[in-house]
Amino acid sequence: DAGVTQSPTHLIKTRGQQVTLRCSPKSGHDTVSWYQQALGQGPQFIFQYYEEEERQRGNFPDRFSGHQFPNYSSELNVNALLLGDSALYLCASSLELPGAQYFGPGTRLLVL
């Protein structure tokens, strides 16, 4: 049973560029959440997708957007990258409440 997978594992971008990160949920899961983890910090919630709709959003600007596909996989898009966007981006999948969220290995983004 495959767990949560994310691609790519590492990414280097320059300021002002755009990036797309991808996530495939654990088999049987229908909900995907995205988190940003800065170095030395706990993960911060970006948003959650269920039934292809964003149903909750954290305190992140509109530069951060996402999408969920019919097969439940998801993308996170970040526009106009800033140096401060450098972080580990984690995807987590779950079933409907009150299930736990299961995390992927993350994508490490470096913005130069």
Added chain:
Amino acid sequence: AQSVTQLGSHVSVSEGALVLLRCNYSSSVPPYLFWYVQYPNQGLQLLLKYTSAATLVKGINGFEAEFKKSETSFHLTKPSAHMSDAAEYFCAVRSNSGYALNFGKGTSLLVTP
């Protein structure tokens, strides 16, 4: 919003000693609580979860946590530390009306020989 506070950003124990990692939550109603572990350069692995079924929750790798409403605590324990337990540990809370996990700042566990 629901939040958790992890007391002690760094904890050091000897191999074979008791591990105690502290987590206190802020909530007026019992929330859903979780402990995750993160090894270097990896994602988060779920250790255990509290969803109101039982106050003492057993997880993987010999860890357990006890939900104490009177103390608003959910401390993580393991009777005997192993070298492989060295990692970053995060406590997280989700309200019963929300979807996001709110994480603490983490506790780095060092296990010495």
